[in-house]
Amino acid sequence: MTFDYTEEQIAVRDAARDLAQRTMKKGVIERDTHMKYPTEEVRQMAEMGLLGMMVDPAYNGGGMDTICYVLAIEEISKVDNSCSVIMSVNNSLVCWGLERFGTEDQKQKYLTKLATGEWIGAFCLSEPEAGSDATSQRTMAIDQGDHYLLNGTKNWITNGGTSRIHLVIAQTDTSLGHRGISVFIVDTSWPGVVIGAKEDKLGIRSSDTHTIMYTDVKVPKENRIGEDGFGFKFAMQVLSGGRIGIASQALGIAAGAYELALAYSKERMAFGKPIFEHQAISFKLAQMATEIEAARLLVHRAARLKDAGKDFLAAASMAKVFASETAMRTTIEAVQIHGGYGFVKEYHVERLMRDAKITQIYEGTSEIQRIVINRQIQLGELYPELS
Numbered sequence: 001m002t003f004d005y006t007e008e009q010i011a012v013r014d015a016a017r018d019l020a021q022r023t024m025k026k027g028v029i030e031r032d033t034h035m036k037y038p039t040e041e042v043r044q045m046a047e048m049g050l051l052g053m054m055v056d057p058a059y060n061g062g063g064m065d066t067i068c069y070v071l072a073i074e075e076i077s078k079v080d081n082s083c084s085v086i087m088s089v090n091n092s093l094v095c096w097g098l099e100r101f102g103t104e105d106q107k108q109k110y111l112t113k114l115a116t117g118e119w120i121g122a123f124c125l126s127e128p129e130a131g132s133d134a135t136s137q138r139t140m141a142i143d144q145g146d147h148y149l150l151n152g153t154k155n156w157i158t159n160g161g162t163s164r165i166h167l168v169i170a171q172t173d174t175s176l177g178h179r180g181i182s183v184f185i186v187d188t189s190w191p192g193v194v195i196g197a198k199e200d201k202l203g204i205r206s207s208d209t210h211t212i213m214y215t216d217v218k219v220p221k222e223n224r225i226g227e228d229g230f231g232f233k234f235a236m237q238v239l240s241g242g243r244i245g246i247a248s249q250a251l252g253i254a255a256g257a258y259e260l261a262l263a264y265s266k267e268r269m270a271f272g273k274p275i276f277e278h279q280a281i282s283f284k285l286a287q288m289a290t291e292i293e294a295a296r297l298l299v300h301r302a303a304r305l306k307d308a309g310k311d312f313l314a315a316a317s318m319a320k321v322f323a324s325e326t327a328m329r330t331t332i333e334a335v336q337i338h339g340g341y342g343f344v345k346e347y348h349v350e351r352l353m354r355d356a357k358i359t360q361i362y363e364g365t366s367e368i369q370r371i372v373i374n375r376q377i378q379l380g381e382l383y384p385e386l387s
């Protein structure tokens, strides 16, 4: 594996770092406290092409590789994880899914607007009783000839309140189990789409997470993605790409907390010297740096496999489970290094600690990632780059 970055990758990383550190950092505490949606920051991400980074320029995207994408998410996640989850869902769950599996008409009509950020998208799989067990869909789409009638409720939907387009997973034939699940493009301006209240969350507080209700929503036949019954496989494939995005978000949280803790430890004096020079703190920093580096290698391995067109299923799950657990451990240590200051908002590390938790839960919990990895072990398909 090469560790060199191209000029484009370095330029993208530096631009994202600049946006995060110079612009997003200013209001991040206030947005987090008041659950204020980062409208201006999302506009700037759109302007910089960060919302459709990997989409073909023919559909208004940036035509960049997955390494550019993970580098950008890492930088933004050092500062504002509400922004990075908005970015991750739009790029990897919505745009990638549409580009990979949508028809030419669907791409022209929807992807061209989602890739620029003119429209934001949401991925609607989870339900009140279908989280990890994603095959237990209760949302129904009944075939009515020229359209489907969609009814059901989706939970924890990122971009729920601000998205124009939903990719909705729904059961079309209950007798077929997961093979009777399909996926639809739903325009939120259609009658029958009701957005519930914004969730008041532990972390990523300014991203808009909502329950969505669909009541007798008429979805035209041409808005189904792929064949009838393709929805579960669509969700699984899209989620494996999405997990690379969340893994890089977790990596950014860990790296951001580490950078803050390192800077603080060089300034803070105790017992006559900077705490950085005390072994108790230096060992913590060494451990944090090692785990972050390991997480980065896993994230970049998954990204490179995806760019090479190889199987990245287990690699994405490994990256997500390791990076998210690194984010949790590292942010707890960053708060500890800051002592009492770490417990107050002004020092940023307590927010990163709260944000870290969701990376172990969404787009598949750590437990689900271990199931996915173990199934690949059993199939003997762990190291696709070697075969």
Ligand code: CAA
Pocket: 089, 123, 125, 126, 131, 132, 133, 134, 135, 156, 157, 158, 178, 179, 232, 233, 236, 237, 239, 240, 313, 362, 363, 364, 365, 368, 371, 372
């Ligand atoms: N690619 C293609 N097909 C796949 C696949 C993949 N990666 N994974 C599974 N499948 C196929 C299987 O081959 C099987 O098809 P056949 O029966 O036709 O052969 C079918 O899907 C069912 O697979 P399983 O038997 O493995 O299904 P399962 O019920 O055991 O569940 C699971 C598998 C991995 C646990 C899955 O349910 C899962 O990933 N759950 C977690 C869901 C999740 O990640 N939710 C996140 C919500 S979205 C979110 O958080 C977004 C946000 O807003 C931030």
